[in-house]
Amino acid sequence: MRALYLICIILFFFSCNKSDLNNVPPCIREIVRDDSQDGKIKTVQAQAVNGEIHFWINTDARHYDGSEIIVNSTCQTVCGYCGECVQGECADLYIYEDWEIVWEK
Secondary structure (H helix, E strand, O other), rough: HHHHHHHHHHHHHHHHOOOOOOOOHHHHHHHOOHHHHOOOOOEEEEEEEEEEEEEEEEEEEEHHHOOEEOOOOEEEEEEEEEEEOOOOOOHHOOOOOHHEEEEOO
């Protein structure tokens, strides 16, 4: 039953208009709309991990030796990607090709 629920949530997120913020949790909308971000966020991507959906807040900073965060649906940081650093073990939970864009600029 849990797997069916998770599949329904994923389908809901991925079937929405990718420029529409209505398909992401409220806290993600706040992050994207935050004026201090000044348009830095390029995409928000989602992936199911251990029964919950994680969101990668992609700013492309990892390409310039910066870091990017991965949060859960309540916006608690659960992992991150970075450029010139040693990735945490948490990064092994994700399959890069499985990230799905749920919002893009």
